Amino acid sequence: MHGTEIALSARGVRLEYMDRATRVSMLAIERMDLDIHEGEFVAIVGPSGCGKTTFLKIVDGLLPVTDGEIVVGSGGHGRDHAMVFQDSSLFPWYSVLDNVAYGLVCQGVGKREAQDRARPYIDMVGLSGFQSKFPYQLSGGMQQRANLARALTVDPELLLMDEPFASLDAQTRELMQAELLRICAAAGKTVLFITHQIDEAIFLADRVIVMSARPGRILADIDIELSRPRELSVKRTAPFTAYEDQVWKLIASQLPALGPQRAAA
Amino acid sequence: MTAATGTMRPVRHPSLRRRRSPLARWYRRHERAVLGIVGITAFLLFWELGSRAGVIDAFFFSRPTGILEAAVAEVQLPRFWNDVRVSAFEFFGGFIIAVGLGVPLGLLLGWYRRLSYLVDPWLNLFNSLPRLALLPIIVLWLGLGTEAKLATVFLGAFFSIVIPTVQGVRTVDRRLLDVATSFGASQRRIFTSVVLPATVPFIVTGIRLGIGRALIGVVLAEIYAQTEGLGVMIDRSADTLQAGRMFFGILIFVAAGVISVQGLRRIEESFQRWRPAQEES
Numbered sequence: 001m002h003g004t005e006i007a008l009s010a011r012g013v014r015l016e017y018m019d020r021a022t023r024v025s026m027l028a029i030e031r032m033d034l035d036i037h038e039g040e041f042v043a044i045v046g047p048s049g050c051g052k053t054t055f056l057k058i059v060d061g062l063l064p065v066t067d068g069e070i071v072v073g074s075g076g077h078g079r080d081h082a083m084v085f086q087d088s089s090l091f092p093w094y095s096v097l098d099n100v101a102y103g104l105v106c107q108g109v110g111k112r113e114a115q116d117r118a119r120p121y122i123d124m125v126g127l128s129g130f131q132s133k134f135p136y137q138l139s140g141g142m143q144q145r146a147n148l149a150r151a152l153t154v155d156p157e158l159l160l161m162d163e164p165f166a167s168l169d170a171q172t173r174e175l176m177q178a179e180l181l182r183i184c185a186a187a188g189k190t191v192l193f194i195t196h197q198i199d200e201a202i203f204l205a206d207r208v209i210v211m212s213a214r215p216g217r218i219l220a221d222i223d224i225e226l227s228r229p230r231e232l233s234v235k236r237t238a239p240f241t242a243y244e245d246q247v248w249k250l251i252a253s254q255l256p257a258l259g260p261q262r263a264a265a
Numbered sequence: 266m267t268a269a270t271g272t273m274r275p276v277r278h279p280s281l282r283r284r285r286s287p288l289a290r291w292y293r294r295h296e297r298a299v300l301g302i303v304g305i306t307a308f309l310l311f312w313e314l315g316s317r318a319g320v321i322d323a324f325f326f327s328r329p330t331g332i333l334e335a336a337v338a339e340v341q342l343p344r345f346w347n348d349v350r351v352s353a354f355e356f357f358g359g360f361i362i363a364v365g366l367g368v369p370l371g372l373l374l375g376w377y378r379r380l381s382y383l384v385d386p387w388l389n390l391f392n393s394l395p396r397l398a399l400l401p402i403i404v405l406w407l408g409l410g411t412e413a414k415l416a417t418v419f420l421g422a423f424f425s426i427v428i429p430t431v432q433g434v435r436t437v438d439r440r441l442l443d444v445a446t447s448f449g450a451s452q453r454r455i456f457t458s459v460v461l462p463a464t465v466p467f468i469v470t471g472i473r474l475g476i477g478r479a480l481i482g483v484v485l486a487e488i489y490a491q492t493e494g495l496g497v498m499i500d501r502s503a504d505t506l507q508a509g510r511m512f513f514g515i516l517i518f519v520a521a522g523v524i525s526v527q528g529l530r531r532i533e534e535s536f537q538r539w540r541p542a543q544e545e546s
Contacts, residue, residue, distance in 0.1 A: 093462040
Protein backbone atom coordinates (compact mmCIF):
# COMPACT_ATOMS: atom_id res chain seq x y z
CA MET A 1 0.00 0.00 0.00
CA HIS A 2 2.82 2.41 0.82
CA GLY A 3 5.64 3.24 -1.51
CA THR A 4 9.21 2.64 -0.57
CA GLU A 5 10.09 6.24 -1.28
CA ILE A 6 10.71 8.38 1.78
CA ALA A 7 8.46 11.45 1.89
CA LEU A 8 9.96 12.89 5.05
CA SER A 9 13.14 12.10 6.87
CA ALA A 10 14.06 13.79 10.15
CA ARG A 11 17.40 13.01 11.78
CA GLY A 12 18.38 14.24 15.22
CA VAL A 13 16.17 17.30 15.02
CA ARG A 14 16.67 19.55 18.00
CA LEU A 15 15.28 22.98 18.76
CA GLU A 16 16.42 25.40 21.42
CA TYR A 17 15.09 28.90 21.70
CA MET A 18 15.63 31.90 23.89
CA ASP A 19 12.71 32.71 26.14
CA ARG A 20 12.19 36.44 25.65
CA ALA A 21 10.88 37.12 29.14
CA THR A 22 13.40 35.17 31.19
CA ARG A 23 16.37 35.30 28.78
CA VAL A 24 16.88 31.61 29.45
CA SER A 25 17.59 29.10 26.73
CA MET A 26 14.72 26.61 26.52
CA LEU A 27 14.81 23.19 24.92
CA ALA A 28 11.60 22.66 22.95
CA ILE A 29 12.56 19.50 21.08
CA GLU A 30 15.26 17.23 22.42
CA ARG A 31 15.58 14.80 19.57
CA MET A 32 13.28 13.68 16.76
CA ASP A 33 14.13 10.85 14.39
CA LEU A 34 11.31 10.08 12.03
CA ASP A 35 10.86 8.56 8.59
CA ILE A 36 7.57 8.79 6.74
CA HIS A 37 7.05 6.69 3.64
CA GLU A 38 5.11 7.85 0.65
CA GLY A 39 1.37 7.32 1.06
CA GLU A 40 1.58 6.90 4.80
CA PHE A 41 -0.69 8.71 7.23
CA VAL A 42 1.28 9.49 10.38
CA ALA A 43 -0.24 11.18 13.42
CA ILE A 44 1.71 12.74 16.26
CA VAL A 45 0.03 12.97 19.66
CA GLY A 46 1.45 14.29 22.88
CA PRO A 47 0.64 16.36 25.94
CA SER A 48 0.06 20.04 25.26
CA GLY A 49 3.26 22.05 24.98
CA CYS A 50 5.30 19.00 23.98
CA GLY A 51 6.55 20.62 20.80
CA LYS A 52 4.44 18.75 18.25
CA THR A 53 3.25 21.92 16.52
CA THR A 54 6.81 23.24 16.71
CA PHE A 55 8.05 20.12 14.94
CA LEU A 56 5.49 20.63 12.20
CA LYS A 57 6.57 24.24 11.75
CA ILE A 58 10.15 23.04 11.40
CA VAL A 59 9.10 20.59 8.69
CA ASP A 60 7.22 23.40 6.96
CA GLY A 61 10.28 25.63 7.08
CA LEU A 62 8.68 28.26 9.31
CA LEU A 63 11.22 27.61 12.08
CA PRO A 64 14.94 26.83 11.76
CA VAL A 65 16.39 23.82 13.57
CA THR A 66 19.15 24.19 16.16
CA ASP A 67 20.62 20.87 15.16
CA GLY A 68 19.77 17.93 12.96
CA GLU A 69 18.48 17.50 9.44
CA ILE A 70 15.16 17.39 7.67
CA VAL A 71 14.62 16.19 4.12
CA VAL A 72 11.18 16.59 2.60
CA GLY A 73 9.98 15.14 -0.66
CA SER A 74 11.59 13.31 -3.51
CA GLY A 75 11.24 15.88 -6.28
CA GLY A 76 7.83 14.98 -7.67
CA HIS A 77 5.46 17.05 -9.79
CA GLY A 78 3.80 19.42 -7.32
CA ARG A 79 5.16 21.32 -4.33
CA ASP A 80 6.85 19.06 -1.84
CA HIS A 81 4.67 20.04 1.11
CA ALA A 82 1.75 22.20 2.20
CA MET A 83 0.23 22.97 5.56
CA VAL A 84 -3.35 22.83 6.75
CA PHE A 85 -3.38 25.29 9.63
CA GLN A 86 -5.51 25.47 12.74
CA ASP A 87 -8.78 27.34 12.70
CA SER A 88 -9.24 30.90 11.39
CA SER A 89 -6.23 30.79 9.13
CA LEU A 90 -8.16 31.63 5.96
CA PHE A 91 -7.61 35.14 4.69
CA PRO A 92 -10.79 36.90 5.78
CA TRP A 93 -10.60 39.36 2.86
CA TYR A 94 -10.51 36.66 0.18
CA SER A 95 -13.39 34.58 -1.09
CA VAL A 96 -13.21 30.81 -0.70
CA LEU A 97 -12.03 30.55 -4.31
CA ASP A 98 -9.22 33.10 -3.85
CA ASN A 99 -8.18 31.47 -0.58
CA VAL A 100 -7.98 28.04 -2.19
CA ALA A 101 -6.10 29.45 -5.20
CA TYR A 102 -3.65 31.33 -2.95
CA GLY A 103 -0.85 28.76 -2.99
CA LEU A 104 -0.77 28.63 -6.78
CA VAL A 105 -0.83 32.42 -7.05
CA CYS A 106 2.19 32.48 -4.73
CA GLN A 107 3.98 30.17 -7.16
CA GLY A 108 3.44 32.69 -9.92
CA VAL A 109 0.46 31.03 -11.61
CA GLY A 110 -1.87 33.60 -13.19
CA LYS A 111 -4.96 34.44 -11.18
CA ARG A 112 -7.46 33.04 -13.69
CA GLU A 113 -5.57 29.78 -14.16
CA ALA A 114 -5.06 29.41 -10.41
CA GLN A 115 -8.80 29.77 -9.89
CA ASP A 116 -9.53 27.17 -12.56
CA ARG A 117 -7.14 24.73 -10.95
CA ALA A 118 -8.60 25.44 -7.49
CA ARG A 119 -12.20 24.64 -8.42
CA PRO A 120 -11.88 20.81 -8.53
CA TYR A 121 -10.45 20.86 -5.00
CA ILE A 122 -13.32 23.01 -3.77
CA ASP A 123 -15.63 20.32 -5.14
CA MET A 124 -13.49 17.57 -3.63
CA VAL A 125 -13.82 18.94 -0.10
CA GLY A 126 -17.56 19.43 -0.57
CA LEU A 127 -17.72 23.20 -0.88
CA SER A 128 -19.31 23.37 -4.34
CA GLY A 129 -21.48 26.46 -4.51
CA PHE A 130 -19.63 28.27 -1.73
CA GLN A 131 -16.65 29.48 -3.74
CA SER A 132 -17.62 33.15 -3.69
CA LYS A 133 -18.43 33.24 0.03
CA PHE A 134 -16.15 34.99 2.47
CA PRO A 135 -14.77 33.01 5.43
CA TYR A 136 -17.03 34.74 7.96
CA GLN A 137 -20.01 33.36 6.07
CA LEU A 138 -18.85 29.77 6.62
CA SER A 139 -19.24 27.51 9.64
CA GLY A 140 -16.10 26.28 11.41
CA GLY A 141 -16.24 22.92 9.67
CA MET A 142 -16.60 24.53 6.25
CA GLN A 143 -13.70 26.86 6.96
CA GLN A 144 -11.53 23.85 7.65
CA ARG A 145 -12.70 22.21 4.42
CA ALA A 146 -11.56 25.33 2.57
CA ASN A 147 -8.31 25.24 4.52
CA LEU A 148 -7.75 21.65 3.40
CA ALA A 149 -8.58 22.52 -0.20
CA ARG A 150 -6.06 25.38 -0.11
CA ALA A 151 -3.29 22.93 0.82
CA LEU A 152 -4.42 20.26 -1.68
CA THR A 153 -4.51 22.73 -4.57
CA VAL A 154 -0.71 23.07 -4.69
CA ASP A 155 -0.63 19.27 -5.12
CA PRO A 156 1.89 18.62 -2.33
CA GLU A 157 3.60 15.29 -1.81
CA LEU A 158 3.36 15.75 1.93
CA LEU A 159 0.36 17.25 3.65
CA LEU A 160 1.07 18.79 7.05
CA MET A 161 -1.94 19.18 9.32
CA ASP A 162 -1.76 21.17 12.54
CA GLU A 163 -4.68 20.22 14.79
CA PRO A 164 -7.07 21.20 12.02
CA PHE A 165 -10.21 19.99 13.79
CA ALA A 166 -9.34 21.09 17.33
CA SER A 167 -11.82 23.93 17.52
CA LEU A 168 -14.75 22.10 15.92
CA ASP A 169 -17.63 20.68 17.95
CA ALA A 170 -17.49 16.94 18.60
CA GLN A 171 -19.96 15.90 15.89
CA THR A 172 -18.46 18.08 13.17
CA ARG A 173 -15.02 16.84 14.15
CA GLU A 174 -16.01 13.18 13.67
CA LEU A 175 -17.61 14.01 10.36
CA MET A 176 -14.49 15.83 9.22
CA GLN A 177 -12.28 12.93 10.26
CA ALA A 178 -14.26 10.60 8.03
CA GLU A 179 -14.19 13.20 5.24
CA LEU A 180 -10.45 13.58 5.56
CA LEU A 181 -9.93 9.83 5.12
CA ARG A 182 -12.14 9.90 2.03
CA ILE A 183 -10.29 12.87 0.55
CA CYS A 184 -6.83 11.50 1.34
CA ALA A 185 -7.73 8.18 -0.23
CA ALA A 186 -8.94 10.02 -3.33
CA ALA A 187 -5.94 12.36 -3.56
CA GLY A 188 -3.34 9.78 -2.49
CA LYS A 189 -1.37 12.01 -0.16
CA THR A 190 1.23 11.39 2.49
CA VAL A 191 0.05 13.05 5.68
CA LEU A 192 1.71 14.21 8.88
CA PHE A 193 -1.10 15.03 11.27
CA ILE A 194 -0.73 16.75 14.66
CA THR A 195 -3.45 16.34 17.26
CA HIS A 196 -4.04 16.07 20.97
CA GLN A 197 -7.08 13.83 20.46
CA ILE A 198 -6.00 10.22 20.90
CA ASP A 199 -9.03 8.73 19.14
CA GLU A 200 -8.55 11.09 16.21
CA ALA A 201 -4.93 9.99 15.79
CA ILE A 202 -5.78 6.28 15.90
CA PHE A 203 -8.80 6.59 13.63
CA LEU A 204 -6.91 8.47 10.93
CA ALA A 205 -3.38 7.13 10.99
CA ASP A 206 -1.31 4.18 9.86
CA ARG A 207 1.22 5.08 12.54
CA VAL A 208 0.75 7.01 15.75
CA ILE A 209 3.83 8.73 17.17
CA VAL A 210 3.54 9.52 20.89
CA MET A 211 5.68 12.41 22.07
CA SER A 212 6.97 13.07 25.56
CA ALA A 213 6.32 16.20 27.56
CA ARG A 214 8.71 19.07 26.87
CA PRO A 215 11.45 18.78 25.83
CA GLY A 216 9.87 16.72 23.09
CA ARG A 217 11.13 13.36 21.95
CA ILE A 218 9.47 10.23 20.59
CA LEU A 219 8.11 7.89 23.28
CA ALA A 220 6.54 5.35 20.99
CA ASP A 221 5.85 4.64 17.33
CA ILE A 222 2.73 2.50 17.11
CA ASP A 223 1.49 0.78 13.95
CA ILE A 224 -2.29 0.97 13.75
CA GLU A 225 -3.43 -2.25 12.11
CA LEU A 226 -7.06 -1.40 11.51
CA SER A 227 -8.28 -2.22 8.03
CA ARG A 228 -9.21 0.51 5.56
CA PRO A 229 -11.50 2.05 4.53
CA ARG A 230 -12.43 2.85 8.11
CA GLU A 231 -15.91 3.76 9.27
CA LEU A 232 -16.53 5.91 12.33
CA SER A 233 -18.00 2.83 14.00
CA VAL A 234 -14.50 1.36 14.24
CA LYS A 235 -14.03 3.67 17.23
CA ARG A 236 -16.28 1.42 19.29
CA THR A 237 -14.44 -1.84 18.54
CA ALA A 238 -12.15 -3.66 20.96
CA PRO A 239 -8.90 -3.27 18.94
CA PHE A 240 -9.52 0.46 18.71
CA THR A 241 -10.02 0.92 22.44
CA ALA A 242 -6.96 -1.21 23.10
CA TYR A 243 -4.91 1.24 21.03
CA GLU A 244 -6.52 4.11 22.92
CA ASP A 245 -5.52 2.57 26.25
CA GLN A 246 -1.98 2.03 25.04
CA VAL A 247 -1.57 5.63 23.86
CA TRP A 248 -3.34 7.12 26.85
CA LYS A 249 -1.03 5.30 29.29
CA LEU A 250 1.99 6.69 27.50
CA ILE A 251 0.62 10.21 27.56
CA ALA A 252 -0.61 9.99 31.15
CA SER A 253 2.88 9.00 32.25
CA GLN A 254 3.95 12.44 31.01
CA LEU A 255 1.34 14.42 32.89
CA PRO A 256 2.67 15.73 36.21
CA ALA A 257 -0.77 15.83 37.81
CA LEU A 258 -1.33 12.13 37.26
CA GLY A 259 2.12 10.66 37.62
CA PRO A 260 3.28 7.27 36.44
CA GLN A 261 1.68 5.20 39.23
CA ARG A 262 -1.91 6.25 38.47
CA ALA A 263 -1.44 5.92 34.76
CA ALA A 264 -0.38 2.33 35.25
CA ALA A 265 -3.58 1.52 37.14
CA MET B 266 -24.13 21.75 6.49
CA THR B 267 -25.37 25.28 6.08
CA ALA B 268 -23.70 28.60 5.62
CA ALA B 269 -23.61 30.77 8.69
CA THR B 270 -25.71 33.84 7.96
CA GLY B 271 -24.53 37.33 8.77
CA THR B 272 -27.39 38.75 10.79
CA MET B 273 -30.59 37.13 11.87
CA ARG B 274 -33.80 38.85 12.73
CA PRO B 275 -36.35 37.24 14.99
CA VAL B 276 -39.57 36.67 13.08
CA ARG B 277 -42.64 37.55 15.08
CA HIS B 278 -45.56 35.20 15.12
CA PRO B 279 -48.07 36.37 12.45
CA SER B 280 -50.88 36.77 14.98
CA LEU B 281 -48.75 39.27 16.90
CA ARG B 282 -47.65 41.02 13.77
CA ARG B 283 -51.12 41.67 12.43
CA ARG B 284 -52.05 43.90 15.34
CA ARG B 285 -49.56 46.62 14.41
CA SER B 286 -50.77 49.42 12.18
CA PRO B 287 -48.74 50.31 9.05
CA LEU B 288 -47.64 53.56 10.71
CA ALA B 289 -46.28 51.71 13.74
CA ARG B 290 -44.43 49.31 11.48
CA TRP B 291 -42.94 52.16 9.48
CA TYR B 292 -41.84 53.79 12.73
CA ARG B 293 -40.20 50.62 14.00
CA ARG B 294 -38.20 50.31 10.81
CA HIS B 295 -36.95 53.91 10.91
CA GLU B 296 -36.91 54.41 14.66
CA ARG B 297 -33.30 55.53 14.76
CA ALA B 298 -33.65 58.23 12.11
CA VAL B 299 -37.01 59.40 13.42
CA LEU B 300 -35.77 59.87 16.97
CA GLY B 301 -32.63 61.61 15.72
CA ILE B 302 -34.70 64.10 13.74
CA VAL B 303 -37.06 64.60 16.69
CA GLY B 304 -34.08 65.41 18.91
CA ILE B 305 -32.71 68.03 16.53
CA THR B 306 -36.12 69.55 15.78
CA ALA B 307 -36.96 69.83 19.48
CA PHE B 308 -33.70 71.65 20.10
CA LEU B 309 -34.19 74.07 17.17
CA LEU B 310 -37.78 74.72 18.21
CA PHE B 311 -36.74 75.42 21.79
CA TRP B 312 -34.05 77.79 20.51
CA GLU B 313 -36.37 79.62 18.12
CA LEU B 314 -39.29 79.98 20.53
CA GLY B 315 -37.04 80.78 23.49
CA SER B 316 -35.40 83.51 21.48
CA ARG B 317 -38.73 84.96 20.32
CA ALA B 318 -40.11 84.84 23.86
CA GLY B 319 -37.05 86.67 25.13
CA VAL B 320 -35.86 83.80 27.37
CA ILE B 321 -32.76 83.44 25.14
CA ASP B 322 -30.89 86.62 24.26
CA ALA B 323 -31.07 86.78 20.45
CA PHE B 324 -28.27 89.32 20.40
CA PHE B 325 -25.70 86.76 21.60
CA PHE B 326 -27.32 83.50 20.60
CA SER B 327 -29.27 84.44 17.45
CA ARG B 328 -31.92 81.87 16.48
CA PRO B 329 -32.44 79.34 13.67
CA THR B 330 -34.38 81.76 11.45
CA GLY B 331 -31.80 84.44 12.21
CA ILE B 332 -29.03 82.12 10.99
CA LEU B 333 -31.06 81.41 7.86
CA GLU B 334 -31.46 85.14 7.16
CA ALA B 335 -27.73 85.68 7.67
CA ALA B 336 -27.01 82.79 5.32
CA VAL B 337 -29.22 84.20 2.57
CA ALA B 338 -27.47 87.58 2.83
CA GLU B 339 -24.02 85.97 2.99
CA VAL B 340 -24.25 83.75 -0.10
CA GLN B 341 -24.86 86.84 -2.24
CA LEU B 342 -21.45 88.28 -1.40
CA PRO B 343 -18.46 87.51 -3.66
CA ARG B 344 -16.21 87.73 -0.57
CA PHE B 345 -18.06 84.78 0.97
CA TRP B 346 -17.42 82.55 -2.05
CA ASN B 347 -13.80 83.56 -2.02
CA ASP B 348 -13.63 82.52 1.64
CA VAL B 349 -15.23 79.18 0.80
CA ARG B 350 -12.80 78.58 -2.03
CA VAL B 351 -9.77 79.49 0.10
CA SER B 352 -10.83 77.32 3.06
CA ALA B 353 -11.73 74.38 0.84
CA PHE B 354 -8.37 74.55 -0.88
CA GLU B 355 -6.53 74.64 2.45
CA PHE B 356 -8.56 71.71 3.77
CA PHE B 357 -8.28 69.44 0.76
CA GLY B 358 -4.70 70.43 -0.03
CA GLY B 359 -3.35 69.87 3.46
CA PHE B 360 -5.44 66.77 3.97
CA ILE B 361 -4.45 65.08 0.72
CA ILE B 362 -0.76 65.72 1.41
CA ALA B 363 -1.26 64.28 4.92
CA VAL B 364 -2.90 61.11 3.53
CA GLY B 365 -0.41 60.83 0.68
CA LEU B 366 2.59 60.95 3.01
CA GLY B 367 1.01 59.54 6.19
CA VAL B 368 -0.27 56.21 4.82
CA PRO B 369 2.97 55.13 3.07
CA LEU B 370 5.08 56.28 6.02
CA GLY B 371 2.81 54.42 8.45
CA LEU B 372 3.08 51.25 6.37
CA LEU B 373 6.87 51.52 6.21
CA LEU B 374 7.23 52.18 9.93
CA GLY B 375 4.95 49.28 10.78
CA TRP B 376 6.81 46.90 8.47
CA TYR B 377 10.43 47.86 9.17
CA ARG B 378 10.99 47.76 12.90
CA ARG B 379 14.42 49.39 12.79
CA LEU B 380 13.10 52.32 10.82
CA SER B 381 10.36 52.80 13.39
CA TYR B 382 12.92 52.74 16.23
CA LEU B 383 14.67 55.53 14.39
CA VAL B 384 11.58 57.66 13.85
CA ASP B 385 9.43 56.79 16.90
CA PRO B 386 10.87 59.49 19.21
CA TRP B 387 9.98 62.19 16.67
CA LEU B 388 6.56 60.73 16.10
CA ASN B 389 5.81 60.67 19.82
CA LEU B 390 7.21 64.13 20.31
CA PHE B 391 5.08 65.68 17.58
CA ASN B 392 2.01 63.71 18.54
CA SER B 393 2.08 64.81 22.18
CA LEU B 394 3.01 68.39 21.30
CA PRO B 395 0.04 70.78 21.23
CA ARG B 396 0.40 71.77 17.59
CA LEU B 397 -1.22 75.10 18.30
CA ALA B 398 2.11 76.04 19.88
CA LEU B 399 3.81 75.60 16.50
CA LEU B 400 1.58 78.12 14.77
CA PRO B 401 3.75 81.20 15.48
CA ILE B 402 6.83 79.49 14.16
CA ILE B 403 5.05 78.17 11.08
CA VAL B 404 3.99 81.74 10.31
CA LEU B 405 7.53 82.95 10.98
CA TRP B 406 8.91 80.44 8.49
CA LEU B 407 6.17 80.38 5.88
CA GLY B 408 4.46 83.74 6.25
CA LEU B 409 0.73 84.38 6.36
CA GLY B 410 -0.06 82.86 2.98
CA THR B 411 -1.40 79.54 1.75
CA GLU B 412 1.78 77.61 2.57
CA ALA B 413 1.47 78.30 6.30
CA LYS B 414 -2.15 77.20 6.30
CA LEU B 415 -1.48 74.05 4.31
CA ALA B 416 1.31 73.25 6.77
CA THR B 417 -1.02 73.71 9.76
CA VAL B 418 -3.71 71.49 8.23
CA PHE B 419 -1.09 68.92 7.29
CA LEU B 420 0.40 68.83 10.78
CA GLY B 421 -3.07 68.46 12.24
CA ALA B 422 -4.03 65.45 10.14
CA PHE B 423 -0.68 63.76 9.49
CA PHE B 424 -0.03 62.18 12.88
CA SER B 425 -3.55 60.92 13.40
CA ILE B 426 -3.11 59.05 10.09
CA VAL B 427 0.43 57.71 10.64
CA ILE B 428 -0.04 56.35 14.13
CA PRO B 429 -3.07 54.06 13.57
CA THR B 430 -1.51 52.85 10.28
CA VAL B 431 1.67 51.78 12.11
CA GLN B 432 -0.51 50.10 14.72
CA GLY B 433 -2.44 48.28 12.00
CA VAL B 434 0.66 46.82 10.38
CA ARG B 435 2.08 45.74 13.72
CA THR B 436 -1.06 43.93 14.81
CA VAL B 437 -1.41 41.85 11.64
CA ASP B 438 -2.36 38.33 12.69
CA ARG B 439 0.87 36.29 12.96
CA ARG B 440 -0.93 33.16 11.85
CA LEU B 441 -1.85 34.74 8.52
CA LEU B 442 1.76 35.79 7.98
CA ASP B 443 2.75 32.18 8.68
CA VAL B 444 0.21 30.97 6.13
CA ALA B 445 1.62 33.28 3.47
CA THR B 446 5.21 32.25 4.28
CA SER B 447 4.22 28.60 4.31
CA PHE B 448 2.83 28.85 0.79
CA GLY B 449 6.03 30.49 -0.37
CA ALA B 450 4.68 34.03 -0.84
CA SER B 451 7.28 36.64 -1.74
CA GLN B 452 7.78 39.62 0.58
CA ARG B 453 5.90 41.73 -1.93
CA ARG B 454 2.97 39.32 -2.01
CA ILE B 455 2.91 39.04 1.78
CA PHE B 456 2.59 42.80 1.85
CA THR B 457 -0.20 43.06 -0.71
CA SER B 458 -2.15 39.94 0.27
CA VAL B 459 -1.88 40.11 4.06
CA VAL B 460 -0.47 43.33 5.49
CA LEU B 461 -2.34 45.83 3.35
CA PRO B 462 -5.85 44.32 3.60
CA ALA B 463 -5.42 43.80 7.35
CA THR B 464 -4.38 47.43 7.78
CA VAL B 465 -7.16 49.07 5.76
CA PRO B 466 -9.56 49.41 8.74
CA PHE B 467 -6.79 51.13 10.72
CA ILE B 468 -5.98 53.48 7.84
CA VAL B 469 -9.65 54.39 7.56
CA THR B 470 -9.81 55.13 11.29
CA GLY B 471 -6.76 57.34 10.94
CA ILE B 472 -8.24 59.19 7.99
CA ARG B 473 -11.50 59.70 9.88
CA LEU B 474 -9.63 61.24 12.81
CA GLY B 475 -7.55 63.20 10.31
CA ILE B 476 -10.63 64.85 8.77
CA GLY B 477 -11.56 66.38 12.12
CA ARG B 478 -7.99 67.47 12.82
CA ALA B 479 -7.64 68.99 9.36
CA LEU B 480 -10.78 71.07 9.85
CA ILE B 481 -9.46 72.30 13.19
CA GLY B 482 -6.23 73.21 11.38
CA VAL B 483 -8.12 75.30 8.79
CA VAL B 484 -10.00 77.35 11.40
CA LEU B 485 -6.96 77.71 13.61
CA ALA B 486 -4.62 78.90 10.87
CA GLU B 487 -7.15 81.31 9.42
CA ILE B 488 -8.05 82.88 12.73
CA TYR B 489 -4.38 83.22 13.54
CA ALA B 490 -3.37 84.70 10.17
CA GLN B 491 -6.50 86.89 9.80
CA THR B 492 -6.19 87.16 6.03
CA GLU B 493 -9.07 85.32 4.35
CA GLY B 494 -11.19 82.18 4.62
CA LEU B 495 -14.22 81.02 6.57
CA GLY B 496 -12.27 81.02 9.83
CA VAL B 497 -11.77 84.75 9.44
CA MET B 498 -15.44 85.18 8.63
CA ILE B 499 -16.44 83.39 11.86
CA ASP B 500 -13.97 85.40 13.90
CA ARG B 501 -15.00 88.77 12.43
CA SER B 502 -18.70 87.94 12.85
CA ALA B 503 -18.14 87.25 16.53
CA ASP B 504 -16.11 90.42 16.94
CA THR B 505 -18.83 92.48 15.29
CA LEU B 506 -21.59 90.72 17.26
CA GLN B 507 -23.24 89.10 14.23
CA ALA B 508 -24.21 85.85 15.94
CA GLY B 509 -26.33 84.61 13.01
CA ARG B 510 -23.50 84.97 10.52
CA MET B 511 -21.07 83.35 12.93
CA PHE B 512 -23.29 80.29 13.36
CA PHE B 513 -23.67 80.03 9.59
CA GLY B 514 -19.89 79.87 9.28
CA ILE B 515 -19.67 77.20 11.95
CA LEU B 516 -22.42 75.19 10.23
CA ILE B 517 -20.38 75.12 7.03
CA PHE B 518 -17.53 73.42 8.91
CA VAL B 519 -19.96 70.99 10.49
CA ALA B 520 -21.35 70.16 7.04
CA ALA B 521 -17.85 69.71 5.61
CA GLY B 522 -16.97 67.29 8.42
CA VAL B 523 -20.18 65.27 8.14
CA ILE B 524 -20.01 65.02 4.34
CA SER B 525 -16.34 63.94 4.39
CA VAL B 526 -16.93 61.27 7.00
CA GLN B 527 -19.98 59.95 5.15
CA GLY B 528 -18.04 59.88 1.90
CA LEU B 529 -15.29 57.97 3.65
CA ARG B 530 -17.82 55.46 4.95
CA ARG B 531 -18.94 54.79 1.38
CA ILE B 532 -15.37 54.10 0.32
CA GLU B 533 -14.80 51.98 3.40
CA GLU B 534 -17.83 49.81 2.70
CA SER B 535 -16.57 48.94 -0.76
CA PHE B 536 -13.27 47.81 0.81
CA GLN B 537 -14.86 45.83 3.57
CA ARG B 538 -17.25 43.43 1.89
CA TRP B 539 -15.35 40.63 3.58
CA ARG B 540 -16.39 41.77 7.03
CA PRO B 541 -19.62 40.75 8.71
CA ALA B 542 -22.21 43.53 8.48
CA GLN B 543 -21.90 45.83 11.45
CA GLU B 544 -24.50 47.89 13.23
CA GLU B 545 -24.12 51.47 12.07
CA SER B 546 -22.86 53.75 14.76
